[in-house]
Amino acid sequence: MLIIKTTKELIKWRNQCQHFVDLVPTMGALHAGHLSLCEAIKSKTQPDEKRYLVLSIYINPKQFDNLNDLNNYPSTIDEDLRLCRESNVDVLFIPESSDMYAADTSVSVNENCLSLSLCGATRPGHFDGVCLVVSKLFNLVRPSRVAFGKKDFQQIAIIKRLIRDLSYPIELIAVATKREADGLAMSSRNLRLSKEQRAKSALIYAALQSAKNTNTSSSQELCIDEIGRKLEQELSALEFKIDYLTVVNVDTLKSCSSLDSKALLVIACFIGQIRLIDSIMLHD
Amino acid sequence: MLIIKTTKELIKWRNQCQHFVDLVPTMGALHAGHLSLCEAIKSKTQPDEKRYLVLSIYINPKQFDNLNDLNNYPSTIDEDLRLCRESNVDVLFIPESSDMYAADTSVSVNENCLSLSLCGATRPGHFDGVCLVVSKLFNLVRPSRVAFGKKDFQQIAIIKRLIRDLSYPIELIAVATKREADGLAMSSRNLRLSKEQRAKSALIYAALQSAKNTNTSSSQELCIDEIGRKLEQELSALEFKIDYLTVVNVDTLKSCSSLDSKALLVIACFIGQIRLIDSIMLHD
Numbered sequence: 001m002l003i004i005k006t007t008k009e010l011i012k013w014r015n016q017c018q019h020f021v022d023l024v025p026t027m028g029a030l031h032a033g034h035l036s037l038c039e040a041i042k043s044k045t046q047p048d049e050k051r052y053l054v055l056s057i058y059i060n061p062k063q064f065d066n067l068n069d070l071n072n073y074p075s076t077i078d079e080d081l082r083l084c085r086e087s088n089v090d091v092l093f094i095p096e097s098s099d100m101y102a103a104d105t106s107v108s109v110n111e112n113c114l115s116l117s118l119c120g121a122t123r124p125g126h127f128d129g130v131c132l133v134v135s136k137l138f139n140l141v142r143p144s145r146v147a148f149g150k151k152d153f154q155q156i157a158i159i160k161r162l163i164r165d166l167s168y169p170i171e172l173i174a175v176a177t178k179r180e181a182d183g184l185a186m187s188s189r190n191l192r193l194s195k196e197q198r199a200k201s202a203l204i205y206a207a208l209q210s211a212k213n214t215n216t217s218s219s220q221e222l223c224i225d226e227i228g229r230k231l232e233q234e235l236s237a238l239e240f241k242i243d244y245l246t247v248v249n250v251d252t253l254k255s256c257s258s259l260d261s262k263a264l265l266v267i268a269c270f271i272g273q274i275r276l277i278d279s280i281m282l283h284d
Numbered sequence: 285m286l287i288i289k290t291t292k293e294l295i296k297w298r299n300q301c302q303h304f305v306d307l308v309p310t311m312g313a314l315h316a317g318h319l320s321l322c323e324a325i326k327s328k329t330q331p332d333e334k335r336y337l338v339l340s341i342y343i344n345p346k347q348f349d350n351l352n353d354l355n356n357y358p359s360t361i362d363e364d365l366r367l368c369r370e371s372n373v374d375v376l377f378i379p380e381s382s383d384m385y386a387a388d389t390s391v392s393v394n395e396n397c398l399s400l401s402l403c404g405a406t407r408p409g410h411f412d413g414v415c416l417v418v419s420k421l422f423n424l425v426r427p428s429r430v431a432f433g434k435k436d437f438q439q440i441a442i443i444k445r446l447i448r449d450l451s452y453p454i455e456l457i458a459v460a461t462k463r464e465a466d467g468l469a470m471s472s473r474n475l476r477l478s479k480e481q482r483a484k485s486a487l488i489y490a491a492l493q494s495a496k497n498t499n500t501s502s503s504q505e506l507c508i509d510e511i512g513r514k515l516e517q518e519l520s521a522l523e524f525k526i527d528y529l530t531v532v533n534v535d536t537l538k539s540c541s542s543l544d545s546k547a548l549l550v551i552a553c554f555i556g557q558i559r560l561i562d563s564i565m566l567h568d
Contacts, residue, residue: 011453015428018302100451106397107415107449113390131391135419136451142426144299165391167384167420169295 001084002091007099010140013091021052023143025134028057029074029188030083033178037147038087040175044145054141055084056093058100063129068273074191093141100136109135109166111158114253119154119268119277122243127158134159138168146170151177151185153264153279157253177278179205185278197271200238207234208265208280224256227265235269243268243275247282259283285368286375291383294424297375303334307427309418312341313358313472314367317462321431322371324459328429338425339368340377342384347413352557358475377425384420393419393450395442398537403438403552403561406527411442418443422452430454435461435469437548437563441537461562463489469562481555484522491518492549492564508540511549519553527552527559531566543567 004010014021022041026034038053045051057080064070077094084092108128114120115127138146148156156174163170178186183205184198193201211227224247232245247256250264263282268275288294298305306325310318322337329335341364348354361378368376392412398404399411422430432440440458447454462470467489468482477485495511508531516529531540534548543566550563 007451015453102448104397105449106395107446108394108396109391109450110394111391113388132450138423139451140453162391164386165389166393166416166423167291168423169299 001089003081004091004093005095007095007140010091010093010095014140014142017052019050019052020144021054021141023137023141023146024053024055024089025137025146025148026055026057027059027073027188028080029076029191030057030080031178031186031188031190033149033151033186035083035087036178037149037173037175038089040173041145041147042088044173052090053088054091054093054143055087055089056095056137056141058093058095058133058137060100060129060133061097062101062132063126065123065126069275072192074188076191100133108132109162111161111165114154114157114161117253118244118246118248118266122268127155130155131158131162134162135166138170143170145173147173147175149177150174151187151277151279153250153266154253157251160251183209185276187276189274189276192274193271197274200240201271201276203238204235204240204267204269204276204278205280207231208267208278210234211265212280212282224259224263231265231267235267239271241270243270245269250281285373287365288375288377289379291379291424294375294377294379298424298426301336303336304428305336305338305425307421307425307430308337308339308373309421309430309432310339310341311343311357311472312364313360313475314341314364315462315470315472315474317433317435317470319367319371320462321433321457321459322373324457325429325431326372328457336374337372338375338377338427339371339373340379340421340425342377342379342417342421344384344413344417345381346385346416347410349407349410353559356476358472360475384417392416393446395445395449398438398441398445401537402528402530402532402550406552411439414439415442415446418446419450422454427454429457431457431459433461434458435471435561435563437534437550438537441535444535467493469560471560473558473560476558477555481558484524485555485560487522488519488524488551488553488560488562489564491515492551492562494518495549496564496566508543508547515549515551519551523555525554527554529553534565 024037059073109131110128111131120127160172182202184202211231245267247263247265249256249262256263259282261283264279265282266279268277308321343357393415394412395415404411444456466486468486495515512529529551531547531549533540533546540547545567547566548563549566552561
């Protein structure tokens with residue numbers, strides 16, 4: 001595995017690379033969710049096809065709306081290196097912030113529709129930061145495929161839009177959310193949960209599943225408002241502080257008025273200081 | 285010469301292309317100024333190096349702040365084809381607007397510092413449109429070199445910033461303004477000048493040169509305010525309507541307080557309905 005630490009080196013490597021390149025952008029603190037992104041992207045490669053897999057680790061300060069969250073974002077670089085080697089990553093790109101952003105950076109990349117609601121409403125500037133860093137990684141790595149996890153459903157919708165609207169010749173591979181044995185969606189932020197919080201967090205996905213099953217098992221469909229109300233009561237009773245809890249169309253992120261095949265039940269909630277998100281398709 | 289009319293075909297061509305690619309983005313109505321961009325970029329190629337030159341022709345509606353200007357923008361496609369063939373363009377890319385922009389486009393690329401003054405102040409949204417279309421062309425064509433004309437000095441400063449801040453591995457080649465025999469800076473918009481207006485337009489560059497010579501020939505440097513005042517009087521007397529007339533640092537576009545090696549005297553003025561820009565370095 002080649003470890004590249006500067007944008008200059010990366011450009012040099014990329015200019016010499018004659019094959020197609022895949023990209024898995026991460027902020028490190030790698031877990032099985034990230035590894036499933038690598039697996040998913042590699043599974044698309046034909047046996048006789050030579051491609052390179054670039055995994056980037058960069059805690060992008062511009063996508064943090066909260067300095068406390070940035071400062072507490074976990075970093076486990078030795079373990080990350082081990083996991084990248086095990087996952088047959090070809091190039092690990094770990095740039096420094098001074099290399100990624102000039103002090104007088106003045107160009108922004110903004111998505112002005114899908115990014116306004118849900119996490120975008122609670123985390124102002126977050127998706128602007130995501131769009132900026134993803135554009136930079138696309139330009140440096142010039143991948144033909146990129147993998148993102150479905151846990152960040154809004155990020156996926158926005159990056160798909162970024163790819164379309166900026167004419168990137170890149171295929172986005174959306175990978176199913178990887179979960180712990182008890183159902184909690186894997187997230188680097190889970191490392192920050194106390195033992196008690198960690199145990200309780202499993203109830204988020206259990207509640208989503210229960211809402212889905214209630215809906216699909218009843219002969220008559222529950223209305224969306226009723227699903228939401230019931231779930232909100234359940235989770236609030238467990239002292240989760242709900243940020244949003246709603247059913248949206250998975251592509252447009254607009255409120256779903258009918259329980260169709262695009263209906264995605266989405267939640268963001270706080271457990272103590274830690275914000276967790278999860279989602280479930282209401283029809284599989 | 286290969287003529288490519290869709291983004292899909294262009295991506296296919298680019299994915300198969302094993303060599304480095306150069307790009308000259310234009311809005312058509314090609315003239316010797318555009319050809320000098322092709323020559324400048326080709327002159328950088330080593331004799332034994334195989335590269336492809338892509339020239340794009342696309343009248344980008346998003347960079348027009350004025351519908352009248354968009355509707356009257358000249359189009360001379362047969363002549364453009366001839367000139368491209370003569371200039372050894374390898375690929376001519378002429379996309380349709382329906383292919384370039386989805387109806388619900390929601391991603392923007394903005395430069396938020398250099399674009400605020402000068403032409404940016406008079407033409408709101410113009411440079412946002414430029415940044416968007418140039419990003420799209422960069423992503424589709426993936427050039428390693430791109431040529432722009434120095435006549436659009438603000439555009440060059442902004443695209444340099446775009447390249448830096450979005451980490452494009454692209455070298456910008458800034459090419460000297462090509463002029464008519466009487467000194468008028470070549471521009472597709474010159475086609476719209478009446479005979480009388482065309483004759484008078486030559487006086488813009490003559491006035492810039494005169495300001496430069498007054499400055500460099502006097503034993504004591506004239507102050508910038510004085511140069512500006514004198515020039516404004518001269519041109520206003522000729523019924524040019526001045527939009528801006530100032531001395532800026534060629535890189536930062538900030539007002540120049542001393543006549544140093546970066547000092548660029550810039551002008552935008554209207555002659556009838558037609559807006560012309562020009563500039564001159566005060567020290568060569």
